[in-house]
Amino acid sequence: MPSFTFLKSPRRESEPMEGEDSGANLGNDNKETKDVVQKRSSKREFFRSLLKRSSLSSETRAERRRSGQFSPSPSLPIPSPKSPPTSPMDKPLPPPPPPGSEPEPAPSAAKNPVKLDRIISPLSQADLFKIFSGAPQFFARSEGHHTGAPHPSVAFPWDSELHIRDLCDHVRIQDEAWACVTAWPHITLQVSKNPEAKKEQCERHRAHFLPRCRERPNMLSMQGTERGTVGYQAALEIGVADALEIPEGGTPDEISAHRKKFLNGKDGLRPVTDSTLIDQLIAVSEVYQEDPLKHRRPTLQMYTELFTQILFPPSRVTDSDDPYSLQVQVESLVQVLAAPLIWVDFSLVEWRIRLGHILWGSSSDVLPEDEITVNDEVVHEPGTQKYWLLLQILLSCELLVRLDMISANIDHGLAAVKPAEIRRFEQHATTNVKWSMLLARTWLESIRIEKIDSKDETATAEKKPAGWLATLTGTAGAQTTINQGLNNVQFHGRRQAQQLAGLVHFAQKLGWPDLDSLKAKVTANTISITDSVASTPAAGTPLTMATGRSSSYFANSRPRIKRGLSSHKNVSAVIHPSGWLSNSYVSGLILPGEGLSHFLISTLLENDDAAVARLGVEANLYGGFIYGDKSFWSTACIIGRVLAAGKGASECMGWVSSDVQPRGAGEEWVNIDVKPAPRDDSTKKSSKPRLWHKTAIEHDGSVLGGADMSSVLPGDFILPLETSHPASLSITFNSLDLFLSAESVHSDSLDVPSPLDDDMSEMPKIQTYSAMMRFISVAEGEEKKEINVSLTHDVYFVTAHPCIPSPHAEVLKTPTSPSFRAQSPTSISSSPKFLGHPLHKAFTFTKLPLLTLLSLPATTPFSTLLSPPPPTSQSYLLDSTTHTTSSTIPKVLVIDCTDGSMIHFPMRTGVGGSETSSLGSVAGSLQGGGEKADRGRGKRGSDLEMLARAVCAERGWNALVSRRGRGCLACAVREAGALGWRVVLRIA
Structure with missing residues (x-):
């Protein structure tokens, strides 16, 4: 007969029965109480197991709901078939597990929902x-108020x-x-290699005032790592x-x-006489050269000297706290130097170049009304700017000290x-005042x-050669x-x-033909500053690289240039030895900007009699010349920027030398006719330059x-x-041909008539x-073809900024990333194709491959190149991003200047030991590899790179030059976006 014990009430079973022994009842009661506790604990575990099932798949849960049954928790024992039958209305809990057999709690991660891969x-x-x-x-960030355009970095x-x-x-x-x-503050390679020179530089650059005034463009960035390029x-x-800058001056x-x-x-x-002016200049120089910590002057003494002799x-x-303070003296000097229409404005590039002409040139630019007398002594004699320049230097030096x-x-x-006080200074110190302080620093250090005795004045007054670059449209022989x-x-x-050591260095870098003769002159100390006092009129100053506008100081004696930014043309000068430009370089009185490149090449030519005899006496600083077995080009000339990419080319301080000798011209100076590069569509919408759109x-x-x-x-x-x-492409440079422009026949129409033109008529133009x-x-597989490319546009090339690939690119490896699904299962960092x-x-x-272009x-049209039709043959492969985007960043054209022979470009060990790029060694050379890195640059170059640049010059494209092994393609595309440029040249 079946047992019905399961119908007994648990409550009744727990009550003690009459007639039983109390001790026995106590033991049984304790036992039953433990059983109840264990059953309740098992019930809690059961419901907890139900909660854990929420992490299971929804399909399994739905099936259980349809069946109306729950399977036992995996953590609980399953009842055996011999277990007593149970009623559906009152299902008993399964027996508790034996002590010590309870499963360990699941880790905390299991309690959280599982993060699916999708x-x-x-x-x-x-x-x-x-x-x-x-x-x-x-970046492009403003440096503060009154500092001009933002500073790119x-x-x-x-x-x-x-x-x-x-x-x-x-x-x-x-x-x-x-x-x-x-x-800009910087450290030269020469100083970084020489501890003594570095110590001297630190002593010289003690705590001093640095005006927030810089040249534009930044000359540190004007020579890119790739020859013929500039930096970002x-x-x-x-x-x-x-x-x-348009000069704001009067007549x-x-x-x-x-x-x-x-x-x-x-x-x-105050009215300052010539003798007082010279004495004060000598005194302020002595004060500057002294150690200020050992020779400290009282403020009251400086106040007395300033306001009794100069102001x-x-x-x-x-x-009110200190009426004799330095701040009072500074504000008075700033107020005088900021007076309009008085001083030379050195924020204009032309005046920075002409600085040496005022000191060592002639006094032919006469302003008759400038004669001023004080106590019957002439303070400012007619026919010279020297007095006003020296007076401006004196005031600037007093302010700087x-x-x-x-x-x-x-x-x-x-x-x-x-x-x-700082706000007042920044408000009243105009750009001209700050440039005057830069001049004062250069003057005091150089x-x-x-x-000289009065008996030597006759020697000083003798006529001497005027110096090369003596005139643009005038003559160097007029008596004044x-x-x-x-x-x-x-x-x-x-x-x-x-x-002079720097001059020899410059000649060595360019491979000057008569280098031994120059070294002999330097060794014999025959190159020195001379007093060039013959006629060097104001027209003798070369124009700047980017403008033909003239200030009011030059009146109408300058040629007009009709092409604005592309105006380095028809800028002629007359060569004479021992000129004022040589004096400017030898003395070191050089203001920041492009002037140094003019001074270097002029000093080199003025001390090479053979070069002057063969090239003639007229020169053009913004073109080039053929001399010996080489041609020399200014980087302001498009030919110089293109030839710099070839083998055997060398670049130094604004000049490029090349083994290429043009056909159609002999040993002479030449000028190249070019058009300005057309503006991109992205920049046509605004009249402001790109830099203002930070x-x-x-x-x-x-x-x-x-x-x-x-x-x-x-x-x-x-x-x-x-x-x-995939196909091998061989490009061989054939020739550079020059064709006489029709403009040379009508070049006289560009110049404003001048009384000095008659004297220039006998000189060859x-x-x-x-x-x-x-x-x-x-x-490969095709016949030989001749490619003719015209250099018609004045375009620029920029070295793409180097980068070092990250070893953590695998962070982006997800199933939903289309780029990574296309990759092989191997790690991204080990892929030989992804290098950035x-x-x-x-x-x-x-x-686009260059051959396809x-x-x-x-x-x-450029838009057609960005979305070309599908290739018709294997030789015209192209690669284009196919995703859609709502971005306003313009699309970039990447010109692949490599061929099949360059696929296996040798790579070096990079960061993290992975074979990613040669940037490890490049970084070392850029940190101060010095001459070794420069020798490496001299050996590089190819005809293929020259062709790529020539194509850009023909079509008017400013281009970013990105070299494999130095920077990745992604960073080059981003830099092109920052510049607002549309073309990247990818070279091997």
Whole structure:
């Protein structure tokens, strides 16, 4: 008979039965109580197991709901078939497990919902930092009020490693004699190698005042790592170059009237005689050369000297706490130097170049109304700007000495400057005042004044050669009256030996034909500063690289240039030995900017009699000349930028030498006819240069394409692959042909008539040519073809900023990333095709082989090249991004300048030991490899690269030059977006 014990009530079973022994009942009661506790615990475990089932698949849950039954928890024992039957209405819990057999609790991860592979979360900030480690980021930030256009810069904000942060896209200055080319703080390679020179530089650059005034474009960035290119900073600053500034000045009569009133007034500047002027210049130089910590002058003494000999005392008290403070003196000097229509404006490039002409040139640019007498002594004699220049230098030196003293006091904790004083200084110190302070620093460090006896004045007054570049449209032979007022002094260079060593270095870099003769002259010390006092009129100053506009100081004696930014044409000069440009270089009195390149080449020519005899006496600094077995070109000339990419070319301080000798011209100076590069569609919408659009620069060059960092997904990136043209392509340079331009016949129409033109009539004019390059192309399986490319546009090339590939690209490897699904299952970092950083989907590009581009007509619209038809043969492969994007960043054309023979480009060990690129060694050379790195640059070059640049010059494309092994394609596309350019040349 079956048992019915299961119908008993648990409550009744737990009650003690009558007549039983109390001790026995106590033991049974304890036992039953434990059983109840265990059953309740088992019930809790059962319901907990039900909750755990929420992580199971929805399909299994639905089946259980349809069946109306629950399977036992896997953590509980399954009842055996021998278990007693149970009623559906009152199902008992399974028996508790034996003690010690309870399963261990599941790990905490199991309690959370399982993250499925198809659920993609945004990349974290830490992941983005890893992915874009070693990737340059492009900025344009304003430095403050009254500082002009924003300052472009490249930085690695997500990296702290020195070998990454030191990567740069330009060549460092390689000689201390060339350090004057820029106002930006820098360290030359020569100083970094020489501990003694570095110590001397630190002592010389003690705590001093540094005005927030720089040359534009940045001359540190004007020589890119690739020959014939510029860097990122210079590329953006060309549109806001100093040479484009329009002078705001009056006529010579207005300037003369202002100067008379200024000297005869009772507020501001005292009438300073010539003798007082020279004595004060000598005194301030001695003060500057002394150690200010050992020879500290009292403030009251400086106040007395300033306001009794140079300036009138201030009419009102500006500092009630200390009326004789340095701040009071500084404000008075700034007020005088900021007076309009009085001083030479060195913010204009032409005046920076002409600085040496005023000191060592002639006095032919006469302003008759400038004669001023004080106590029957002539203060400013007619026919010279020298007095006003020296007076401006004196005031600037006095101002700089006081600002240096304030800086030293702050550095030693002796005083503090109030914010209100800084604001007043920045407000009243105009750009001209700041450039005057840069001139004062150069003067105090470079020039030493020596008085000569009166008996030697006759020797000084003798006629001497005028110096080469003596005139643009005038003559160097006109006799003029010599100003005797300031001719009893001589200006000597403090670093003449350093400057001459730099001249020899420059000649060596260019491979000058008569280098031994130059070295002999330097060794014999026959190159020195001479007093060139013959006629060198104002027209003798070369125009700047980017403008033909003339200031009011030059009146109408300058030629008009009709092409604005592309105006380096018809700029002629007359060569004479021992000229004022040589004196400018040998003395070291060189202001930041392009002037140094003029001074170097002029000094080299003026000390080579054979070169002058064979080239003639007229020169063009913005063209080129053929001399010996070489041709020499200014980097302002498109031919120089293209030939620089060839084998055997060398570049140094604005000049390129090449073994290529043009056909159609002999040993002579030549001028090249070019057109300005057409503006891109993206820049036509605004009249302002690209640099002013700093938000667009940072957006279009961002590693995230302007996207929000908190919502970036792995699938938002693509991986540009390094694939080369499968067919072998051989390009051979044939010739550079010059054709006489019709403009040379009518060049006289460009010039404004001048009384000096008659004297120039007997001199041969520099001819203007148009240029064409011829190449021979041999493609695999095709016949030999001749390619003719005309150099018709004045375009620029930029070295793509180097980068170091990140070893963390596998962070982007997800099933939903199309780019990674196309890759092989192996790790991305080990793929030989992916050698760089990922590219955000906001950027789009089309990659065309150079051979494919050459097969299309030169008149093909650029938009057609960005979306060409499908290739008809295997030889015309192309690669283009196919994804759609709402980004406003323009699409980029990448021209593949490699061929089948370059697919296996030798790669070196990079970061993390992976075989990614040669950037490890490149980074080392850029940090200070010096001459070794430069020798490497000299050996590079190919006819294929020259052809690619020539094509860009023909079609008017500014292009970014990106070299495999130095930078990845993704970073080059981003930099093109920041620049607003549309073409990238990808070379091997």
